[in-house]
Amino acid sequence: MPSPSAINEKVNILAEALPYIRRFHDKTIVIKYGGNAMTEEALKQGFARDVVLLKLVGMNPVIIHGGGPQIDHMLKRVGKEGVFIQGMRVTDAETMDIVEMVLGGLINKEIVNLINRHGGQAVGLTGKDGMFIRAKRMLIQDKEKAGEWINIGQVGEIEYIDPSLIALLDTRDFIPVIAPIGVGEDGESYNINADLVAGRLAETLKAEKLILMTNTPGVLDKNGNLLTGLTAGRVDELFADGTISGGMLPKIKSALDAVKNGVKSCHIIDGRVQHALLLEILTDEGVGTLIKGNG
Numbered sequence: 001m002p003s004p005s006a007i008n009e010k011v012n013i014l015a016e017a018l019p020y021i022r023r024f025h026d027k028t029i030v031i032k033y034g035g036n037a038m039t040e041e042a043l044k045q046g047f048a049r050d051v052v053l054l055k056l057v058g059m060n061p062v063i064i065h066g067g068g069p070q071i072d073h074m075l076k077r078v079g080k081e082g083v084f085i086q087g088m089r090v091t092d093a094e095t096m097d098i099v100e101m102v103l104g105g106l107i108n109k110e111i112v113n114l115i116n117r118h119g120g121q122a123v124g125l126t127g128k129d130g131m132f133i134r135a136k137r138m139l140i141q142d143k144e145k146a147g148e149w150i151n152i153g154q155v156g157e158i159e160y161i162d163p164s165l166i167a168l169l170d171t172r173d174f175i176p177v178i179a180p181i182g183v184g185e186d187g188e189s190y191n192i193n194a195d196l197v198a199g200r201l202a203e204t205l206k207a208e209k210l211i212l213m214t215n216t217p218g219v220l221d222k223n224g225n226l227l228t229g230l231t232a233g234r235v236d237e238l239f240a241d242g243t244i245s246g247g248m249l250p251k252i253k254s255a256l257d258a259v260k261n262g263v264k265s266c267h268i269i270d271g272r273v274q275h276a277l278l279l280e281i282l283t284d285e286g287v288g289t290l291i292k293g294n295g
Contacts, residue, residue: 017282024281025058027208028170030263032198032251033111034066035215037271048114050277051175055120059281060170063122063177064201066194067107074098086140087247091153091191099191100126103179111177123174125165126181128189133197134160135182135190156182156190158197161204199254203261210258211280212251213271218289219244219252230291232259252291259293266291 031051037043054061068089072082075098083090091099108124115122127133135156139149169176180197182190195212202210219227222243230238235256238244244252255266269276269288280286 016284020282021057021059024208026060028060028062028202028205029054029209029211029281030062030064030198030202030205030207031277032064032066032195032210032212033271034194034213035271037213037276038065038067038107039069040272043271043274044114045118046274047271047277048111048118048120050275051115052118052120053278054281055173055175061175062166062201062205062207063111063175064180064194064198065103065107065111065177066180067103070107071099071102074102085150085152086143087250088138088140088152088155088193089191091155093154096154096189096191100181100189103191104128104181108177108179115175115177121172121174122177123169124177124179126179127161127192127197128181128183130162130165131183132162132165133158133180133182133192134162135184135192137184137190154188154190156184156192158182158192158200161201163204166201166205193250193254195251195254199258199263199266202258202263202266206262207258208264209281210255210263210266211277212255212266212268213276214248214251214268214288215270215272216248216268217270218268218287219248219291227289230289232256232291232293235291255291259291264292 037047051061075082104126112122112124136159138155138157139151142148142150166176180192180194182192184190199210217226219230221227235252258266267280267288267290269280273287276287
């Protein structure tokens with residue numbers, strides 16, 4: 001028999017989770033899944049179990065995944081080197097084929113399979129399914145030549161997301177798992193930053209929460225200290241003074257746009273922590289950085 005203290009601890013954990021289960025019942029939670037949580041076996045298994053638990057207690061998780069390291073690995077296998085300009089992957093037609101194979105095939109189906117093995121009902125999608133993520137070619141400004149733009153291939157920016165396909169899956173209690181690939185009017189495929197897809201999808205679905213899983217504890221100040229709570233206005237200040245830079249920029253811009261456009265809150269959490277998803281959603285302390293609107 002467990003000791004009385006162990007029993008009390010379990011009871012307290014369940015009691016702590018109850019108000020959060022009630023608060024987020026039937027609410028949509030958009031989760032950007034990436035980093036170590038996608039590559040370490042124990043973290044992958046834990047993530048799948050956590051998603052199934054959230055669904056079983058009445059929440060509606062929607063997953064968007066990345067896959068940059070896996071794309072780089074596959075490119076090397078075919079003798080092709082990844083090229084980046086201003087942090088964006090140059091995506092010619094051959095690279096786009098590999099992106100679709102890795103994101104829409106290998107990674108997407110692995111996540112779907114993991115969730116299903118743990119008792120969920122996951123369905124894998126790309127934005128080409130039902131043409132629900134419409135995109136156009138992204139051009140980036142040339143920093144060395146004023147007024148000129150650089151064509152980086154089949155890299156897309158989102159024009160429109162149709163929520164009806166996700167809503168249909170929700171009516172049958174499926175868990176959508178989405179690869180960040182969009183489609184143009186001419187049927188051309190576009191590689192889109194997964195953080196941007198997650199943020200825009202959260203806005204479109206009027207999600208209660210947007211959760212971005214990273215390989216850092218959250219947003220850090222210039223001294224490396226974790227900033228646990230931020231308003232939209234404070235985030236703008238951190239952009240201006242250079243505190244937020246590099247790889248965190250698209251994540252935080254996505255979060256900022258989301259909370260400015262109706263998403264109740266965004267959480268930047270450390271995906272290297274086992275069960276970080278449950279800790280954030282179902283406990284008083286939470287983990288990482290919370291970003292809310294100014295209101």
